[in-house]
Amino acid sequence: MAKIAILGFGTVGSGVLEVFRTNADKAARRAGQPVEVKYICDIRDFSSRPDAALFVKTLDPILNDPEVTAVVETIGGTKVAYPYVKAVLESGRHVATSNKELVATHGAELLALAREKGVCFLFEASVGGGTPVITPMYQCLAANNLSEVRGIVNGTTNFMLTKMEREGMDFEGALKLAQSLGYAETIDPSADVDGIDAQRKICILASILFGRHFYPQNVAARGIRDVSVKDIALARRQNAAVKLIAWAKQTEDGPALAVEPMLVPRESQLAGVDDVFNAVMVRGDMLGDVMFYGKGAGKLPTASAVTADVLDALRNGGSIHESLFWTDSEPMEGVYEDASPADRYVRAEGGAAAVRAVFGDVEILDEADGETAFTLRGKSVAQTRALCEEAARQDVRVKNVLKWLTL
Ligand SMILES: NC(=O)C1=CN([C@@H]2O[C@H](COP(=O)(O)OP(=O)(O)OC[C@H]3O[C@@H](n4cnc5c(N)ncnc54)[C@H](OP(=O)(O)O)[C@@H]3O)[C@@H](O)[C@H]2O)C=CC1
Numbered sequence: 339m340a341k342i343a344i345l346g347f348g349t350v351g352s353g354v355l356e357v358f359r360t361n362a363d364k365a366a367r368r369a370g371q372p373v374e375v376k377y378i379c380d381i382r383d384f385s386s387r388p389d390a391a392l393f394v395k396t397l398d399p400i401l402n403d404p405e406v407t408a409v410v411e412t413i414g415g416t417k418v419a420y421p422y423v424k425a426v427l428e429s430g431r432h433v434a435t436s437n438k439e440l441v442a443t444h445g446a447e448l449l450a451l452a453r454e455k456g457v458c459f460l461f462e463a464s465v466g467g468g469t470p471v472i473t474p475m476y477q478c479l480a481a482n483n484l485s486e487v488r489g490i491v492n493g494t495t496n497f498m499l500t501k502m503e504r505e506g507m508d509f510e511g512a513l514k515l516a517q518s519l520g521y522a523e524t525i526d527p528s529a530d531v532d533g534i535d536a537q538r539k540i541c542i543l544a545s546i547l548f549g550r551h552f553y554p555q556n557v558a559a560r561g562i563r564d565v566s567v568k569d570i571a572l573a574r575r576q577n578a579a580v581k582l583i584a585w586a587k588q589t590e591d592g593p594a595l596a597v598e599p600m601l602v603p604r605e606s607q608l609a610g611v612d613d614v615f616n617a618v619m620v621r622g623d624m625l626g627d628v629m630f631y632g633k634g635a636g637k638l639p640t641a642s643a644v645t646a647d648v649l650d651a652l653r654n655g656g657s658i659h660e661s662l663f664w665t666d667s668e669p670m671e672g673v674y675e676d677a678s679p680a681d682r683y684v685r686a687e688g689g690a691a692a693v694r695a696v697f698g699d700v701e702i703l704d705e706a707d708g709e710t711a712f713t714l715r716g717k718s719v720a721q722t723r724a725l726c727e728e729a730a731r732q733d734v735r736v737k738n739v740l741k742w743l744t745l
Pocket residue numbers: 345346347348349350351379380381382395412413414415418436437438439463464467520521522523524525634635636637640
């Protein structure tokens with residue numbers, strides 16, 4: 339019988355207990371032995387629950403119990419989760435976590451520690467929630483050189499954009515609904531809306547892709563605050579959808595990665611990914627493109643991925659880190675940009691004549707309510723930025739810029 343502990347009994351942690359209880363037989367077969375949740379550590383009061391005896395308020399009773407061999411971390415953030423996870427790994431126990439902030443900030447160090455101790459540090463649920471992305475990347479695609487990953491990795495914003503497109507729901511209403519469904523980050527939902535959650539996730543995917551640690555501060559991230567119902571309608575007129583895309587790729591100048599709302603042509607499979615669903619496309623030199631699609635957030639989908647990691651750890655042990663590993667690296671100055679030219683949708687205050695005076699002979703998509711929307715073709719990030727700055731000097735305020743995703 340394997341004994342485990344859950345740290346943090348919120349949306350995901352309570353889901354892990356439910357998955358273990360509902361699918362106990364399946365879990366026992368997979369782990370090679372029955373699995374019992376012996377402790378749950380949470381600062382909240384659960385004394386009225388029938389299983390109140392499981393609850394503890396700190397990590398100490400768990401560390402002091404030699405029967406516990408694996409620990410689930412679903413507290414979130416790094417303040418408590420980082421020292422807790424480090425202590426658990428140092429004590430020679432496996433860790434499975436859904437905490438992308440922890441992995442994006444301390445992943446290389448924790449992987450090295452797990453390797454040193456011969457235990458597992460697994461984090462499948464940290465990207466894609468319940469959708470397997472990380473394990474396929476380092477296991478099933480191991481015979482490929484991977485050059486690119488791109489996808490929709492934030493369930494909350496994808497849910498919100500879908501509600502805005504289909505039901506004309508406003509931004510605040512869509513966010514409240516996503517929060518009530520347990521999709522949004524509880525500590526700070528602006529992590530979803532401002533692209534920070536996706537920034538952490540693309541760092542994890544890029545670290546696997548390139549084999550060295552990528553830090554969030556080196557990744558330009560924009561969320562969906564500037565996306566209006568009007569942008570979505572104009573995108574639809576151009577046979578495209580607005581999606582928050584996280585991408586990382588190898589370019590001639592080295593790695594490039596970012597998170598940004600983009601215009602996604604309907605021919606792309608990513609355009610049809612709606613609601614809380616996530617989808618990640620990985621490009622390999624042998625397989626070509628492969629897409630992983632499924633629920634990116636929510637209690638049971640996410641918990642199912644965390645639980646699977648615990649079962650893998652119990653069954654296979656630390657040898658997994660012969661394939662799941664990346665080296666540490668120093669954060670650099672600035673961000674990893676893609677310098678190649680691209681086409682962009684731009685919406686700015688002012689008439690078509692004022693817009694053309696700055697941006698040249700651009701294709702006008704719409705001119706209404708004192709705003710002009712147009713397509714700016716073949717400009718790099720730096721050129722686009724310079725044009726927007728020049729526009730501001732000429733009283734043409736740019737309200738949104740969305741790069742077209744190439745297929
Ligand atoms: N929700 C989702 O769909 C998904 C979440 N994730 C990630 O999973 C992690 C957990 O998310 P989620 O379950 O939504 O978060 P919740 O806020 O619902 O759960 C966290 C729990 O941990 C408790 N907690 C806080 N501090 C401590 C502490 N010192 N010791 C023990 N427990 C503590 C919290 O209590 P209190 O409320 O009092 O602070 C809360 O009960 C996060 O990293 C998140 O990003 C990943 C994929 C999907």
